[in-house]
Amino acid sequence: MSSVAKEWREIPGRYNLQGTKCEHCGKIFFPSRSFCPACRRAGIGKMKEVKLDRHGEVYSFSVIHEAPECNNMQKPYAVAMIKNREGVLISGQLVDVDLDKIEIGMPVRAVLRKLDADGAAGVIHYGFKFVPDN
Amino acid sequence: MRDVAIIGIGATKFGELWDKSFRSIGIEAGMKAIEDANLSGDEIDGLFIGNMSAGRFINQQHVDALVADYSGMATNHIPATRVEAGGASGGVAFREAVMAVASGLHETVMVGGAEKMTDLDDASINSVMDATADAEWEAGMGITLASNYAMIARRMIHDKMATREEIASVAVNSHFHGELNPGAQFRKGIPLDTVLKSGPVATPLGVFDCAPITDGAAAVILCPLKDAKKHTDKYVKVAAVAQASDTLALFQRDSITEFKATQAAAKRAYEMAGIKAHDINFAEIHDDYTVAGVMALQDLGFYKKGEAGKAFLNGETHFDSGKIAINTSGGLKARGYPIGAAGVAQIVEVTEQLRNEAGKRQVKGAKYGLAQSVGGNGSAVTVSIMEAI
Numbered sequence: 001m002s003s004v005a006k007e008w009r010e011i012p013g014r015y016n017l018q019g020t021k022c023e024h025c026g027k028i029f030f031p032s033r034s035f036c037p038a039c040r041r042a043g044i045g046k047m048k049e050v051k052l053d054r055h056g057e058v059y060s061f062s063v064i065h066e067a068p069e070c071n072n073m074q075k076p077y078a079v080a081m082i083k084n085r086e087g088v089l090i091s092g093q094l095v096d097v098d099l100d101k102i103e104i105g106m107p108v109r110a111v112l113r114k115l116d117a118d119g120a121a122g123v124i125h126y127g128f129k130f131v132p133d134n
Numbered sequence: 135m136r137d138v139a140i141i142g143i144g145a146t147k148f149g150e151l152w153d154k155s156f157r158s159i160g161i162e163a164g165m166k167a168i169e170d171a172n173l174s175g176d177e178i179d180g181l182f183i184g185n186m187s188a189g190r191f192i193n194q195q196h197v198d199a200l201v202a203d204y205s206g207m208a209t210n211h212i213p214a215t216r217v218e219a220g221g222a223s224g225g226v227a228f229r230e231a232v233m234a235v236a237s238g239l240h241e242t243v244m245v246g247g248a249e250k251m252t253d254l255d256d257a258s259i260n261s262v263m264d265a266t267a268d269a270e271w272e273a274g275m276g277i278t279l280a281s282n283y284a285m286i287a288r289r290m291i292h293d294k295m296a297t298r299e300e301i302a303s304v305a306v307n308s309h310f311h312g313e314l315n316p317g318a319q320f321r322k323g324i325p326l327d328t329v330l331k332s333g334p335v336a337t338p339l340g341v342f343d344c345a346p347i348t349d350g351a352a353a354v355i356l357c358p359l360k361d362a363k364k365h366t367d368k369y370v371k372v373a374a375v376a377q378a379s380d381t382l383a384l385f386q387r388d389s390i391t392e393f394k395a396t397q398a399a400a401k402r403a404y405e406m407a408g409i410k411a412h413d414i415n416f417a418e419i420h421d422d423y424t425v426a427g428v429m430a431l432q433d434l435g436f437y438k439k440g441e442a443g444k445a446f447l448n449g450e451t452h453f454d455s456g457k458i459a460i461n462t463s464g465g466l467k468a469r470g471y472p473i474g475a476a477g478v479a480q481i482v483e484v485t486e487q488l489r490n491e492a493g494k495r496q497v498k499g500a501k502y503g504l505a506q507s508v509g510g511n512g513s514a515v516t517v518s519i520m521e522a523i
Binding site for chain 1: 256257258260261264270271272273274275276277278280281282284285286288289292333334335336337338339383384385386387390
């Protein structure tokens with residue numbers, strides 16, 4: 001379920017892995033947050049937009065065989081939780097990979113890909129996915 | 135705050151109820167609870183309904199009004215409130231109702247939980263379930279609720295906190311008890327191999343690691359503890375109701391192999407009841423995916439990290455093991471998982487056990503029973519404790 005408005009609104013984080021860093025405690029958040037859940041009031045006004053390091057490694061993964069409607073044509077496909085070089089966890093699809101050869105610790109990097117489309121003539125949703133980083 | 139008692143319970147059979155509608159199962163459970171509490175119905179002055187997604191499953195919103203209407207209470211003009219918290223909808227509805235009575239705002243309250251899921255096709259049902267994760271940053275990326283649990287399981291196995299066999303044995307335990315529960319969707323025990331060799335849903339989890347698609351409803355009736363005897367001799371005390379939250383998206387947590395919301399809710403519940411984890415005799419836990427069962431036993435404080443899986447595998451969790459009995463109803467896996475009803479059905483099972491009415495699956499001499507209800511991948515959790523009087 002999506003809409004043109006939602007896709008526009010989400011462009012910064014979805015395209016560029018843009019998050020926020022709390023300049024009070026130094027913690028990085030993805031996706032962006034308006035204030036730091038650790039510092040709360042002390043962090044208000046100190047959240048700085050940052051681009052996350054696109055490189056990381058697989059923290060955990062799964063190959064999906066039962067999918068919702070919007071991803072039904074892709075199955076089986078891999079999803080992974082990635083820990084980037086800054087230690088931030090990010091979830092996304094893992095593509096261009098042999099599904100039998102994915103393993104925890106595998107180096108990966110974020111790339112821009114098509115996520116979905118609203119029908120034949122509808123808006124295309126772009127966003128990040130991860131690929132092996134050899 | 136005053137003490138609260140459960141004076142009536144009722145539930146439909148859980149399963150694929152093709153011949154029944156959402157409203158008919160809701161009424162069936164409610165009527166059973168009213169009969170069980172020896173009420174006429176007029177005494178009920180508040181109604182709370184746990185329901186996750188009637189809007190998408192049966193295209194019906196405003197189910198609070200629907201249930202009030204078809205249970206004959208709309209013309210009494212009592213307040214009816216629908217509660218949604220993903221898979222924890224029933225557990226949260228129960229807590230809201232207990233607070234309503236404990237505060238003195240209400241005297242006799244019904245908590246209902248209902249979900250009609252089988253009217254939709256499988257891919258659409260998956261979409262509804264996945265909406266309890268983060269719709270923009272998980273589901274929108276193709277991540278499913280099952281795959282998040284699968285990633286928890288994979289990491290747990292990697293960190294040697296549980297083996298694949300131990301995780302699978304959660305389903306074996308639930309089916310063992312489901313066979314003994316006449317109201318369960320699946321009344322058949324299964325061997326470990328059946329779980330391990332079942333078709334993949336999200337690796338490493340297979341079909342038998344996942345709770346089924348279910349229609350069903352459950353209801354309980356509450357009143358002040360001091361008034362319980364006016365209605366029935368078969369009542370139990372609500373010793374604690376606690377609730378906690380965590381980030382909606384699983385990937386935003388420091389650890390994915392524990393649910394801190396369960397830990398927080400359990401801590402509050404034990405404090406409220408004035409007991410420790412080891413005082414609990416049996417528990418209904420939220421095993422929507424097998425790995426959730428392993429985490430639950432650890433997060434609730436029944437076992438240390440890395441030991442819960444072995445307990446399931448060794449059968450320590452059976453009703454007659456003399457240790458802590460887990461999911462004597464069959465749990466979500468075998469009793470069935472009508473989402474909004476599940477948390478209320480757990481309260482029904484705990485009450486039956488404490489009333490010594492659980493038949494072949496009866497836990498002997500139980501004093502305290504616990505129910506844990508979970509929304510999403512651990513983003514909302516309730517822990518309730520009931521005490522035999």
